[in-house]
Amino acid sequence: MKNELTYDTQDLWEKDRDHIIHPWIDLGTARTREPLIVAEAEGAYVTNSEGHRMLDGMGGMWCVNVGYGREEMAQAIADQARRMCYFSPFGMISTPPSIEFGAKLAEYAPGDLRHVFFTTGGSTAVDSAIRFVQFYFNFVGQPEKKHIITREHAYHGSTYLTASVSGKPGDRGNLNFVTDIVHHLPAPNPYRRPDGMSEAEFCDAKVADLESKILELGPENVACFIAEPILASGGVIVPPEGYHRRTLEVCRKYDVLYISDEVVTGFGRLGQVFASEPVFDLVPDIITCAKGLTSGYVPLGAVMISDRLYGRLTGPEAEGKMFANGFTYSAHPVACAAGLKSLEIIEKEDLCGHVREIGPYFVERLRSLLDLPIVGDVRGSHLMVCIEYVTDKKTKEPMPAEWDIGQRIINETMPRGLLVRPMGHLVVMSPPLIITRVQIDELVETLRASTLAVMDRLVKEGLWRG
Known part of the structure; x- marks a missing residue:
């Protein structure tokens, strides 16, 4: 997508805080948080108002099935x-x-x-x-x-x-x-x-x-x-x-x-x-x-x-x-x-056939993250998968809400070029149906690096012993 528009992110943040009521927002941070401003999108990628491009592991909200920017x-x-x-x-x-x-x-x-x-x-x-x-x-x-x-x-x-x-x-x-x-x-x-x-x-x-x-x-x-x-x-x-x-x-x-x-x-x-x-x-x-x-x-x-x-x-x-x-x-x-x-x-484009072929690969690659000590479960089907983060694999104790593990994960994935959906101690993925094997590999490796970074941070903050 070629767009000559430029965005003043600071101005947009200020207008957003002054006027927009977001669905499912923590109202305690509504006046201070800087929202992600998604300004452009093409294929399986979105670009924020500062020009940073990210693979959309969320598919918008489970929905951009044929991909962005289809003429x-x-x-x-x-x-x-x-x-x-x-x-x-x-x-x-x-x-x-x-x-x-x-x-x-x-x-x-x-x-x-x-x-x-x-x-x-x-x-x-x-x-x-x-x-x-x-x-x-x-x-x-x-x-x-x-x-x-x-x-x-x-x-x-x-x-x-x-x-x-x-x-x-x-x-x-x-x-x-x-x-x-x-x-x-x-x-x-x-x-x-x-x-x-x-x-x-x-x-x-x-x-x-x-x-x-x-x-x-x-x-x-x-x-x-x-x-x-x-x-x-x-x-x-x-x-x-x-x-x-x-x-x-x-x-x-x-x-x-x-x-x-x-x-x-x-x-x-x-x-x-x-x-x-x-x-x-x-x-x-x-x-x-x-x-x-x-x-x-x-x-x-x-x-x-x-x-x-x-x-x-x-x-x-x-x-x-x-x-x-x-x-x-x-x-x-x-x-x-x-x-x-x-x-x-x-x-x-036989996207249903593509999903039947590539969906098991998506689940299999994400299940490779089960070797990480805070990944308790990887579940789902085809292009609809969730990672559940736990403090202990044996007890299946979820990460405490105050640790905000899902947000910690996305704070690491976004700079690395990936959007996923944080939901408490869960992270959900539902990418556009057009996603490729190369993009799946990109998504999984970014999640691995991000999870390792979060684990390191939890240890340094004394919240988790590792």
Whole structure:
């Protein structure tokens, strides 16, 4: 990317501190911290306002799947904006891009999930999915089915309802949540299973958690179970083999709807457009998606709904009934044009095949860091991996929050030309799908050097004995 623009970083820092409220910022440092100002990007790299180039190990936020600066993406967005930038999506109004994109998504969705409700992002997709479930059971004469079962360490969004359904402990301070109908099960994290318990036994226990909760609440009262195939920002937690298929069977047994939240796992991150069926042997009732839906170029989310559900709501008995949910920018034509082009690139360049080929190499190379004494676990799948830092490998004791290990790591990686995502004692990676083996090697070696530097610093500060 060639850009003649220059940036006054100091001026931007001052304006940022004076005017911008950042998501998930430590408010105690809001007036003093110097934010990272990402000014330009191309391929798998981003450049800050001072011209320092870094490999983006975060993929923006799990989402820049086709990479930055794609001319064909910019052209598709510009062409649609010139042709017709926007019109109201409410009622019986549609646009060609939204129709074509909805039909294209239905080709990839598993089973009979052939109907699409477009939203503005992942949070509004999950919120809309849960509201649809509530509407559905009210419509079919089961209004008592209101309870939602979810999991600790899950992340499903930041609307009032989706934040309530989320279960990351660090996100639950100083805010209010829906508590009467939302229930959190223990996270299915094999790394944290009891000593002496096999992974198969752990799977049995986690499936039993779901069935026990349904029976405790009464199946007649439970509306849905919502699950990310891999718990993403909760720590890239990969449930034990067979977990998803068996939890679906439990849901079917008790007439509980299954929502698969593929906001992160969809559109190639695990080597498939939708991961639910080909990766996890799961055909849910509803799928939510966003992020890679447009590769982050324009905000968009979607809810895929099965024929079985939608068909019950669209007969003669539905006349006069309205699903009163939606957004000014639902099915935005420019966003849908971007989604169509992003999916076209994924198909044309076989990025899913590339991820299936290179993903195991990414995981294998990162697992080489397990020889470092503070790396307790390296987990994930394909281009979605987390490193968990611990004080002791045997006890699996996490690094104390006050050590801010994730931030220490990124403070070392950035000067070395790498961005990763720090989350407490975890570091998460989800690079663009176009990443190469050479870039993977670059990422891993930079992480190794950075971790060694942090270990040395911890010893010098007397926090860790080494």
